[in-house]
Amino acid sequence: MSEVVSSEKILVAEDDFANQRVATLFLKKLGYQVDIAENGQTAVSLASENTYALILMDCQMPVMDGFEATRKIRVEQGPNQQVPIIALTANVVCGINGECEKAGMNDILNKPVQLEQMKSMLERWISSQAH
Numbered sequence: 001m002s003e004v005v006s007s008e009k010i011l012v013a014e015d016d017f018a019n020q021r022v023a024t025l026f027l028k029k030l031g032y033q034v035d036i037a038e039n040g041q042t043a044v045s046l047a048s049e050n051t052y053a054l055i056l057m058d059c060q061m062p063v064m065d066g067f068e069a070t071r072k073i074r075v076e077q078g079p080n081q082q083v084p085i086i087a088l089t090a091n092v093v094c095g096i097n098g099e100c101e102k103a104g105m106n107d108i109l110n111k112p113v114q115l116e117q118m119k120s121m122l123e124r125w126i127s128s129q130a131h
Helices: 015-027 040-049 066-075 096-103 115-125
Strands: 009-013 033-037 053-057 085-089 109-110
Touching: 009 015, 009 040, 015 033, 015 115, 033 040, 040 053, 040 115, 053 066, 066 085, 066 096, 085 096, 096 109, 109 115
Parallel strands: 009 033, 009 053, 053 085, 085 109
Antiparallel strands: none
């Protein structure tokens, strides 16, 4: 089975190597190109220089967490100011949804991420015109 190659790129902001690998594997299987940011500061930098179809943002990262990185991407006049940003979190505590929403995130994908959940999330947030 060959992978469908799309010109669409997705930014994965995630500090855990194993989670980076899983997300990359799933996204490539679904036909997307992937950029990895190991912390929020790198994510903000990449988001100011590249255009993404969607950003997957871990909430808890070193240097700059996903909440701060999302706020910075939303206020910059960069190419991803309006791009869907999906929180990646294993933290399902009460109030995390509100914190994600307040930061400017569009939705939440709980870890460990499953392929079908990721596929559904991408289909929900990436416009059908793009495919």
